[in-house]
Amino acid sequence: MTDNAVEKRPLSVLGLGAMGTALARTWLAAGHPVTVWNRTTARTEPLAAEGATVAASAAEAVAANDLVVLCLLDDASVGEVLADADLTGKDFVNLTTGSPGDARGRASWAAERGARLLDGGIMAVPPMIGVPDSGGYVFYSGPRALFEEHRDTLAVPTGATYVGEDHGFAALxxxxxxxxxxxxxxxxxxxxxxxxxxxxxxxxxxxxxxxxxxxxxxxxxxxxxxxxxxxxxxxxxxxxxxxxxxxxxxxxxxxxxxxxxxxxxxxxxxxxxxxxxxxxxxxxxxxxxxxxx
Known part of the structure; x- marks a missing residue:
């Protein structure tokens, strides 16, 4: 895979609140093919106008790409949203706010379903996303090899800081x-x-x-x-x-x-x-x- 291919890796973004929308928009602007899903479909329309593919369901969004970013309300929402999705072989980046215990539990949950997971803690507000030198960044924790595989893509919206193999460390x-x-x-x-x-x-x-x-x-x-x-x-x-x-x-x-x-x-x-x-x-x-x- 060429460096350019890594930079333009396709991904799915589930959850289009202010932060999820800012993340998806930044990846789109950088040339990444992005599939989006949100419970309230009206929130997908601006991104669709900018080139995003809109999935009819969360399961469809997960199926569309191997890399899936979650930016949902809370940890319980993650389980609910992914209940009907086939997680096998997928790499999830969970940017949903939660506790260290939530992150560790969700990583085990994903592994039981054949998926890999990185947890993230966002140290930024939406207006800082996609703005060079804004000072924003995201803590990531989980398998280092998984982080390194997706580092270039994760660093597109804002800084990416790896803090350890323990899935709970980003939240902590x-x-x-x-x-x-x-x-x-x-x-x-x-x-x-x-x-x-x-x-x-x-x-x-x-x-x-x-x-x-x-x-x-x-x-x-x-x-x-x-x-x-x-x-x-x-x-x-x-x-x-x-x-x-x-x-x-x-x-x-x-x-x-x-x-x-x-x-x-x-x-x-x-x-x-x-x-x-x-x-x-x-x-x-x-x-x-x-x-x-």
């Missing part, structure tokens, strides 16, 4: 990054709540906050280094004892400003607990151990 990386984002959003929202009633322009404060978060970002790498080395004390500038003491001021300020501290107190409680266990000279890395069961 996805959710871990989203969890960090959620915690960051919580801190951002608390910060804006503190200044909301004052004569402080939110846009001006936003510039300060953004720069502050960028300055704090290297802590992520420091935490990774400490977890690998097991050394939580060397080079610590602001130790846990100092941080817990500072939490008192943050809570008092929230009270003065009439702001609920509920976005912060769970983390602060863990910090206080770790301090009580005698880890005052460490940084905050040890709190991670309190979260794992």
């Amino acid at each position: 990386h996805d959710v871990a990054l989203l969890s960090a984002m959620t915690g960051m959003f919580a801190g951002i929202h608390h910060a804006f709540a503190l200044i909301r009633k004052e004569d402080i322009a939110p846009k001006e404060f936003a510039a300060l906050l953004a720069d502050w978060l960028v300055a704090m970002a290297p802590m992520v790498r420091t935490t990774g280094d400490r977890l690998e080395s097991g050394d939580y004390t060397t080079g610590v500038v602001s130790n846990l004892a100092m941080m817990v003491s500072g939490n008192t001021t943050m809570l008092r300020t929230a009270d003065e400003q009439g702001v609920s501290p509920e976005l912060l107190t769970p983390y602060m409680a863990l910090m206080a607990r770790h301090l009580e266990e005698g880890h005052g000279e460490e940084d905050g890395t040890g709190v991670i151990a309190l979260l794992t069961r």
Whole structure:
């Protein structure tokens, strides 16, 4: 097979929500023959106008090509949509949002039906798909040989990052990054709540906050280094004892400003607990151990 043939591999896309449509459209624009299917057939019409083949059923879409991309509502939808399809010999790329357990279970389910599966976690929003240098990418996990076989095709819509043979790793990386984002959003929202009633322009404060978060970002790498080395004390500038003491001021300020501290107190409680266990000279890395069961 020539490089050009690999680049233009035909594929089927099942599920044409905003993300599925963006993916299918990008493959079409790159010259890939694309067969599409969606429960609501009206969503296939714009892609048909751009050259996609519309399948009458999910089973027909699966039968059309050896490479099948799934971008459905949830893991249960995958089983429902593929219930009547012959999966034998097919390669599935499951971009449906789910948990690591969902991914591992679905991989076994596919193998029992004679298919191979890569799981994916999309770290992008639809407007980033098909846009060079947008910063978007997809985590992929499952058999490395399967990923390498389809790497060129998978890299057409956005970046393709392989994270391991364990089918659950793509979802795990996805959710871990989203969890960090959620915690960051919580801190951002608390910060804006503190200044909301004052004569402080939110846009001006936003510039300060953004720069502050960028300055704090290297802590992520420091935490990774400490977890690998097991050394939580060397080079610590602001130790846990100092941080817990500072939490008192943050809570008092929230009270003065009439702001609920509920976005912060769970983390602060863990910090206080770790301090009580005698880890005052460490940084905050040890709190991670309190979260794992």
